[in-house]
Amino acid sequence: MKKLKRYLGVLGMLGVLTLVLTACGGRKSLSQQDVLTNDRTSNTITWGVKADTKLFGLMDVQDNTIKGFDADVATAITKQILGKNGKTKFVQVTSQTRIPLLKNGNIDAIIATMTISPERKKQVDFSDSYFDAGQALLVKKGSAVKSVKDLNKAGTKVLGVTGSSSVANIRKFAPKAKVLELSDYAQAMTALKSGQGVALTTDNGILYGMATENPGYEVVGGTFTKEPYGIAINKGQAPFKNKVNAALKEIEANGTYNRLLKKWFGNVTGFNYKEASR
């Protein structure tokens, strides 16, 4: 009896081990499969988009879909690549989850207010920039904070979002400030209202979206960095990346891009959409 049990035990462990190993080695890593071929077969491109960022990607409570400039550009690019009947699938991401999800192959590309930066380029590839943002500050109207210099004091708390480039930037521009990282922009805005920090910092486009929704708050200090947004794509996906870049050029040339820009930023006070036109 004892021997039998021992035998069964060893057998069980071996079984589990084999299962794990075959699972690991058997299939090609998902990020290594050719995205363009897969997408053509399924007639669908899966995009990682924000769901908490007004103007770029915001969940519409009415019909449970994500709406914004990012989402519209993604749809336009999809139609360029796959044709009129090409489908888009949106997966909600946050600044924290987007890169792991892309690298894991849960999504084909990220179009989620993502700045093209040298650090990120080590991990993922970027398309050409599709929007030129710059980092700014959102504060309560009448706040003593007028520019990023005012934040560089010990004890000043600044709010940002985990995984965003603005958090790294503000540490350079205001090293004495304490940065509080929240999980997404909705949480960061709520924290600003609760007085957990004196300013919320991220890209101006996002902040303008927040300011239109929250009249008691304003964008100050102009932009102190350049944040060109790119579409992130896994490394080794050159065919897909080239298609995305070509599609981007095409929608800029045929006026779709400017139309979308006007649709989302035409009425935003403080943001000159004509300057951003291409």
Place this chain on the structure above:
Amino acid sequence: MAYILTHYWSELIQGLGYTLLSSVIALVFSTVIGTMFAIFEVLPNRAMRIIGRIYIEIFRNIPLLVIAMFFYVIIPMYVAKIDGFTAGTIGLTIYTSSFIAETVRAGIQSVDNGQMEGARSNGLTYWQAMRYIVLPQAFKIVIPPLGNQFINLVKNSSVLAFVAGFDLMYQGNSIASLSLDTINSYVVVGLFYLVITLPLSYYMQHLEKRLAN
């Protein structure tokens, strides 16, 4: 993994510190508050019993994260400026106290009723009998479950990550997005948690066995 450990050592240690601090503070206060509501529940006074019951049922049946967010978002708007660490620790304390109250109440009720009566007939007041006779025995019974609550506290303190509480999980999220090495970052964070919780857990198992014999 070695890269994460060496590059982000100070963040990890800071996170560990805040996690332990929050857990210890919450343990002390939730034991006090929990015991108080446990006593409410066994008092002869009906109104007090109901108050105890309501407190316990409310906070046992609402997610910790909702309670912590409530303190982070709403309290600063209307009551007092508290930061994420404080808000998270208060949430942790209140949530845990409802579980401790339930445990301690069971402990008190398992002490033979004759003990209370005997003490009263020897001239002790209700409170004296509770304080010197019933509670010490009840605590002996509830030490193992209380130990398990502390392990839960350490794990649950990870909600501080949602309210910028600088704990281990918050640092883990930050490190994962800085290093872009998600899995290894979280493996390291997991090891840090295990360093606290595993020994505690084995010690509690050992203690339970010893008390059972």
Place this chain on the structure above:
Amino acid sequence: MQNFIEAYSWVNMRFLLEGLWVTVEVSIISIIASFIIGSILGVLRYVKIKYLSRVVGFVVDIVRNLPLILIIFFTYFGLPHLGFKPGIIFAAVLAMTIFESAMLAEIIRSGILAVDYGQMEGARANGMSYVQALWHIVFPQAIKKTIPTIVSQFISLIKDTSLATIIVLPELLNHAQIIYGQNSAYIIPMFVMIAVMYFIICYALSVLSRVLDKKLA
């Protein structure tokens, strides 16, 4: 007051209920799966099959002693490294199941230990095999003994699904955050509403557990 009336508009309530449905869905699947797996693991740990029980015990202890949030990250970000791409709901269900199975394994094992050993011996003496005695005599009693603990673990599971908002699982808390993220006047009404929703579900379950406990006792 006006805020409350506006906050509980049909559109918002429908959105919240969609979130509630995801919470319930994830909870129910995880409860069933973790009960089955937890029972198997608990028994395996109890019967002392050499190596296997050790390994099960070790894995259960590791999982039990990690914060659930970490396990959520591991399933959502880690599994694809094994060539397997879980959707968000699947990842959440898997994380809850792994964590709760480990918690339940420990509860069920202590339940089995609490069943008088004489029961096992009696059953064996009556001609049952070890496995039969375990399955028909000891295990049901262990479950009966631990029902309150098991149910309170299930209640924790339901509450803990809220943690998956960090990977943007579209559950109740996440949907509430989306609503109050777009209009801060709705913050308090949303907190009140989701607290009530969680409370009703969890409290109902705890009442059910008490009734069950009394009936079986």
